[in-house]
Amino acid sequence: MKNKIIKITILSAFTLGVMSSCDRELDQVSYTQIPLDQAMTTQANFTQAINGAYTAIKGSGYFSTDTGNQIIVPDLLTDNLIYNPQGRSSNFTAYNWTLSANNGSVTGLFTQAYFVISRANMPLKYINNLPAGSFRTNIEAHARAVRAAAHFDLVRAYCKIPTQSADANASLGIPYITEFNPLENSKVRDLTVAQVYDNIISDLTFAVNNITDAPTDKSKFSKAAIYGLLSRVYLYKGDYTNAVAAGNSSIALSPSVGTIGNFTNIWASNSTDGVLLKILNSTQENVTVGVAYQQGATATGGSIRSEYVVPKSLYTLYSATDIRRTAYIRTAAYQGVQRNHVIKWAFNTGGGTPLNVVEPKYLRTAEVYLNVAESAFKLGNETLANTLLNTLKAQRYSAYVPVTLTGTALWNEIMLQRRLELAFENDRFYTFKRQGLTMQRTGEGPNVDGGGVASLVQTILPSDTRWQWPIPQSTINITPTFQQNPGY
Incomplete structure (x- = not known):
């Protein structure tokens, strides 16, 4: 994994018109390219570096191509999708829970997310080249927000989620990379899950307090988006008080869940x-x-x-x-x-x-409403949970009449609306995982009437080690000390 990161990171330097050697023995200076430490002095180059970090989020392993795409993998692992025998059998190993370290076709998220992190860390390495002021602070805020988001995508997929089990917080985390160093290719898993979450929250807290870009540019993090992501992180952490606080801050800045008239668009x-x-x-x-x-x-x-x-x-x-x-x-x-x-x-x-x-x-206000509703329910604030649910449902159902639910009925409605709203949107697998639930398929086939051949795999218990995806064997081959997840 690290060798791949090094190569792509160096390529990212060329997008700025710069070059950095990745060979300690051949330390040469190009006659046609500018070294990174000299190039990273202008606002234009720092802006381009940040744009490159955002662009990397749609790379292979995140959202591009068919195999390993995060748009579909977390849904096909669950009861939201069923295999179509008329298709090409792409992603079938993931659908059938045939997860292994040698099976790179399940997902390339591990490599791609660390590539995103590398791109985010690059402008941070040279941030002191900029004079103190709002531009510098804003660049740092964007870089740390992207870095935190990518680390969160990694830790929830490859590690236990704090609310998943009693031992999750103390279990094996992932490396939290805070330095851009393409010459260094050895990382160890020396953090617990709890420590990784602390680092994510620290980066996001800095970002939300310092980001200044206009909220109308939805292609980059805004305060509303960072608060929204914090609501997700705190929900996974089981810190429901802060999930509500962060979510409410996001909603106050960007309250629309997408009106029913605009939703299809x-x-x-x-x-x-x-x-x-x-x-x-x-x-x-x-x-x-x-x-x-x-x-x-x-x-x-x-x-x-x-x-x-x-x-x-x-x-x-x-x-x-x-x-x-x-x-x-x-x-x-x-x-x-x-x-x-x-x-x-x-x-x-x-x-x-x-x-x-x-x-x-990557993130919508509707999810924030659901994050806050779930957290509010956990805190016993059913009034807030009902208010948020009714606001969301008024923009999803024509002629909707608000209702007030309590207890189990309210909880079931929160879970139903989460499933309906975020279906095919990188959520269902993580809802099962963070709540420590059994994944149970229905036994139906792919036809509209439920007929056809059912899934081979019907049940995955909460204790199954495959809830934590395998670290790619290519990473362990490069860094033998990098610990594989249990069960692989």
Whole structure:
């Protein structure tokens, strides 16, 4: 993993018109390129470096291509998706829970997230080249926010989540990388999960207190987005008081969950109503985010060939008055067989981009509402939980009439709305994992009536070591002291 990071990091230097040698024995100076320490003195180069860190978030292992795409992997591991025998069998090893250190096809998140971290750390290494002031502070805030987000994506996937089990906080964490050093390629897992979370929160706290960019630019972190991410981190940590506080701060700055009139356009156009952070994509970049789900969908119809489809049990949870049903799912035939296809990431009519070239939504205000509602319930504040749920549901169901729920009924509704709202959006696996639940599939097949061949794997117990993904063997080959997760 580290060798890959080194190579890509050096390539990132060329995007700034600079070069840094990665060979201690051949310390030469280029006649045509400027060393990093000299180049990283202008505001333009620091801005470009930050843009490069954000751009890396859509790389392979995060949101690009089909195999290992985080848009789909956390859902196909659970009961939100079922394998379509008419597809190409992409991601089948993950769907079938055949996770191993040697199976790089499950996900490349480990390598890509550390690449993002490397890009975020690069401007921090040279931050003292800038004069003190708002620009310098803002650059540091962006870099630390991106660094924290990538570390969080890693720690929740490859380590235990604090609320998952009693031993989680003291269990094995991941390296928290705070320095840009492409010559150094040995890292050890010397932090606990609790210590990793402390580092994430420290970076995000600095960022939210110092970031100054306009909140209208949804392609970068704003105060609202950082507070929103903090609500997610605190929820996973089990610190429900701070989850509520951070979430409320985010909601105060960006209250719209995406109005019912705009909701379809959030996915089928460039609307950012209710979006806190998106990852830019364009025809020039042509990153096919949605190809992990299907091929063939268009804004007006089309014969859809899906890799994975929506099981009947989930589809029927979306009522006829729920805007999410048509925004997320389309029932269509392929080779004469009717199935419920995911079109959430299929097309962008507003941008005129090719099929599946869309902008990933990294964080939305609707999730923040759900984070706060869940945390408020845990704290016994059912009034706040009901208020947030009713606000969200008023923008999802036509002619919605608010209700007041209590106890188990309220908790079940929070969980239902989380599933419906964040389906196919990198959440379902982590909800099971952080709550220490058994993942139980229904035994149904992929057809619209529930018929067809059921999944081979139906049940994953909370004690299963595969809830923590394997560290890639390539990382351990490079750094033999890097400890593998138990069970692999």
